[in-house]
Amino acid sequence: MAYDTEKKLEDLILRAIRQVLAEQLPAKRRLYVVFADAFDCRCVNFLRSLSPADDVTVLVDEIQAEQVRCDIEQACPFASVVLTSQARSLPLTDSLTVYPVASRDFVVKAALGLADTFAARWLARCFAAGSAVHLQLSGLARFTGREPAAYVQQILGYYRKLLEYGITIGHHLPQEKAGNPVPAAVTEKKAPPVVTCQDKVLTAADLYPYDKGTILLVGAHTVVTSFAREAALSRGIEIRRT
Incomplete structure (x- = not known):
């Protein structure tokens, strides 16, 4: 009888210790990966660069799913794959959405607020939820240097508009968690x-x-x-x- 009581007490203590340790662990950042255009090697390279430190969810449509699921699982085995038709219920609070590849068509639509594709509608949801959005610089179309100056300025204007919306553009993901920037006073x-x-x-x-x-x-x-x-x-x- 005494042994059973001691055993129960030990279990309670271990359970309490595990709970305290779990609460002390930093929460993983919720990271969504959305493919605005065709899935290619740039998408695979980006997935390979991710870390299990983030809670990664890759959103794919039904047509892509069967073709790219194997590549996604090999490149990022810890990621969850969710169909775009099921994405409505995913929480966006304190999340970061990344577009590894974004064509100029997507950039223009995003800047103009057009939501005629899943990628554009997801972006609108991110704006509504106040969640962070990032475009990988390596996935953007580059200028050749031969385009008309007026055309270049027009496209750059769309990029500037995205920056005004709070979207980050770069080679590396933002380090701070969404909604938790480092105060300027302590930097x-x-x-x-x-x-x-x-x-x-x-x-x-x-x-x-x-x-x-x-x-x-x-x-x-x-x-x-x-x-x-x-x-x-x-x-x-x-x-x-x-």
Whole structure:
């Protein structure tokens, strides 16, 4: 009888310890991956870069599901795969949605508020919920440098509109959890970041992931477009040749 009582007490203590430890563990960030365009190697490479530290959910439509499910599971085995038809019930609070690949068509529709596809409707839901959205820079269409200047300015205007909406664009995911930015008062003053760019052509769109004060080192033979110089000047980014 005494043994049973002691055993129950031990179980209660262990259960309490496990509960305390579980509460002390940082909550995983809820991360949704949405494919605005065709699933390709860029999507696979992005999935491979993810970490189990995030609670990853990949949203695919019924047509894509059978074709890409195996690739998703191999690239990101800890991710959950959910059909877009079942995505309505997914919670968006404190989440981050990432578009690994986004065509110019999607960017234009997103900037204009057109919601005629699942990817665009999901974006509208994120806005309504106040959740964070990120576009991978590697998944955006690049300028060739031969486009008419007016066309380039128009497209850049759509990107600027997305930035005004609070969407982040860059090579790396935002570090802070959605809704929990680091207060400016507690951030330490840091030396300006220095980034090396190996691109043969540097356009204004390439500058989006860099913050004010960044020093961008480019090669001696890198072609820097006039729009890139204007954008760098307006955003406080210094371009230096190595």
